[in-house]
Amino acid sequence: MAIKTVGIIMNGVTGRMGTNQHLIRSIVAIREQGGVVCKNGDVIMPDPILVGRNEEKLKRLAETHHISRWSTNLEACLLDEYNIIYFDAQTTARRAEAVRQAIKAGKHIYCEKPTATSVEESLELARLAYEAGVKNGVVQDKLFLPGLLKLKRLIDSGFFGKILSVRMEFGYWVFEGDWQQAQRPSWNYRKEDGGGIIVDMFAHWRYVLDNLFGNVRSLSCLGATHIEKRYDEEGNPYVASADDAAYATFELEGGIIVQANSSWTVRVNREDLLTIQVDGTEGSAVCGLRDCKIQHRVNTPKPVWNPDIPNPFNFFEQWQEMPTNDVYDNGFKVQWELFLKHVVLDEEFRWDLLEGAKGTQLSDLALQSWKERRWVDVPELTIGGTKHAETVNGTKSEWLD
Structure with missing residues (x-):
């Protein structure tokens, strides 16, 4: 059995969602259970560094959950090759610029949604990740x-x-x-x-x-x-x-x-x-x-x-x-485990930045419909020859395989 440690930059985890769902109930819970066990017996162990603007909050959060690394210097964290994943749970207005920096630094991207404040910016992030060849994912927790x-x-x-x-x-x-x-x-x-x-x-x-x-x-x-x-x-x-x-x-x-x-x-x-x-x-x-x-x-x-x-x-x-015939883990944690396997083992992960852009697109079109007081159509979204308008509905049974 080999332990594969994964350095993760967690930006914005001092907020309510970042602290509770992504840090405590996902990454800390994964660490406490002994990591993510792979089919071959290897273990993926996340090693987070908490990043934000408030030094006191970061220090207190890290000490409470026995995390040794925290920083207010995002640029330095991105330069550290040990950190291979960048995660963003900041406010929406701050997210796109930080994700751009992380893609430029060659980090794999996992982030909350909306991924940006407009569909154009969300598509830009998807295109940049595609061109950089970095793996990327967007939180879509309600599916779980x-x-x-x-x-x-x-x-x-x-x-x-x-x-x-x-x-x-x-x-x-x-x-x-x-x-x-x-x-x-x-x-x-x-x-x-x-x-x-x-x-x-x-x-x-x-x-x-x-x-x-x-x-x-x-x-x-x-x-x-x-x-x-x-x-x-x-x-x-x-x-x-x-x-x-x-x-x-x-x-x-x-x-x-x-x-x-x-x-x-x-x-x-x-x-x-x-x-x-x-x-x-x-x-x-x-x-x-x-x-x-x-x-x-x-x-x-x-x-x-x-x-x-x-x-x-x-x-x-x-x-x-309906009976509860299965044991249901925290949805955020389940998707984190899938993304870690995607990064380390190259297993499938279908909820990428282009899927995230589709969410921003729907918000933009809803605002347009409200402003213009009319029905609007939802066009297909594509980047780099990758088409996502017809992908997900035909593989519904594969979410947790």
């Missing part, structure tokens, strides 16, 4: 959630028959920050800082829809800034210049219609913060982050519209819970 994996199993089994439509509800009430502290950072609500729910969430919806149901062909979107005044982390009022809600309809290949509501200004009256309902000719399902309920055609009730009598049905009781 237990609820969506159960939904994927239903799709692969043919449970739905012909899929007709999908309804997605996402969101919760994010407090304004005056009488209760907001659950999200204030930059999320400032357009000039790269904020907005369309930029934030449509990158997710692109890979979810493409991978589960079919490639997005066109869309119509209406955004809104429902809460116009919020308070930042110091309690100072500011004008919310970015959208905090979006109401979209997507048309997928094969004619599937998707309705997706995304909102940070909605009070939750459903079973999870994200629910996806899929209706097909043979059956329907509703999944959340972890659970999934199904209703086959033979178990479908037969309601009749009659507002003059009390509703005789308890519709929620007529759904069957």
